[in-house]
Amino acid sequence: MKKIFLFAAALVAAMTINAEDAVWNFSEWDDCSGFTNQVKNNLGLFACAPDAETQITNFGVIEANAKTFDDGFEGSKRFKLNGGGFTSAAGFSATPTQRYLHFNVNGESTIKVWYLTGGSGERTLYITDGTNVIAQNAHDGSSDKLILQADYYGGPATIYIFADKACNLFKIEATNVGTTTQAIDNVEVTEKAVKTFENGQLVIIKNGVRYNALGAKL
16 A cells, blocks of 8 residues: 555656646746747747748847736836748648747646737737647737637647737746757758859759769869
C-alpha cells in the first residue's frame, strides 16, 4: 500500500511539472522594438522564416497602452503583431508562416486572448491547432476591447495565435500547457546568392560554394 501511495504521489508530481496553466501578461514584459524567432517564458514567438526574402523586424513590439477590459483585467502594455500570419500571395492557412505566437499543450486546453484590432476595417484573430481553426473573431471596431476563447479537445498539439492583419494582444491564458520548443528547429537556412566578379568573370557564391555564370562549381 505504501509503494502504491508513493507511486501515485510521484505521478501527480510529474503531471504537475509537465502540465500547467499559463498566463502571459504583456504588461509584465519589458518594452521591446520587436522579437526575433525565440521562446520566451515558454511562449514561442515567430517573426518569419530565416530565409524569407524580407526579414520582419517589427513583430512583437511591446509598448505602453492602457486598457481595461469588461472582465476587469487592466492591461498597461500591448504586444503588436504588426501584420498578418500569412502573406497575401499565399493566403490563409491554419499553420501560419509569419507573425505568430505558439505554445504546446499536452491535450485538452482552454485558451483565452485579450486583444484589440490594430486599425480600421475588419480584422480577424485566429486560434488554431495547425490543422483546424478552433476559434476566430472578425471585428471592425479598433477601440473595442475583445476576449477570444478557444476550447481545444484533441491530443498533444501546438497552438497558434495570429491574425489576418495587425492586432494588439494584451494577455494570453491557457490550460494544460507543456514545454514549448522553437518552431524552426528543422528549417534549413539557405543563404541568398551573392554575385561578384573575379578576373572579369561573373562568380556566384551561395552557401559558401562558388559557381560560374552557367551554374558549374568552381
